[in-house]
Amino acid sequence: MGSLYSEQLTWLHRWTAGSKLLLLAVLGTLLFLIPNPWVLAAATVGCALLWLSLGEATGIAGRLLRTVIVTSLLVAGFHVFMQNYTLAAVSSLRLVSASILGIALTVTTRPSDLVEVLERLLKPLAPLGVSPERVALQLALMLRFTEHFFVQWKKLDDAHRLRTGKPGGLALIAPLTIHMLQASKRVADAIWARLGQ
DSSP states (O other), X not given: OOOOOOOXXXXXXXXXXXXXXXXXXXXXXXXXXXXOHHHHHHHHHHHHHHHHXXXXXXXXXXXXXXXXXXXXXXXXXXXXHTTOHHHHHHHHHHHHHHHHHHHHHHHHSOHHHHHHHHHHHHGGGGGGTOOHHHHHHHHHHHHHHHHHHHHHHHHHHHHHHHHHSSOOGGGGHHHHHXXXXXXXXXXXXXXXXXXXX
């Protein structure tokens, strides 16, 4: 499966997965607790500087960020149309900032390291009948399939551009859906063969 993790080492690669996950949780929560658009604008500038500081490591996720920016502009446009200008600014800035933080975590952290952190966090729930390994695996698969979706989308779009000279757009929905279903079946078969569940 495709991954957004970058082998191009940066200063953020040296941080542990746990510390990055904790920082993401704290900063993400603060983003949604702050209602002031000016403070959120400053936070977005800070996130943009974080993105730039990672250099070439973010190259693989560049298209994903552009998609987020376009989506945030659409969200802002809707709220502007509804004449709610403050909500337009707040919603779009939160979306861009939170997405940059999430992408930075994904680009600089190996999926296996995230799984280990999740297992440790879920261990206190074991006496309640919760399987930390199983829940961590489910969360890891969700993250990996999200990564794989965008990696595969980029591959299909690049192939379409090579053939036609134009972006794939909606024409990619059918082949992308088929590929994701095939990937899901392969992963499910592999898990069943290994774990029998």
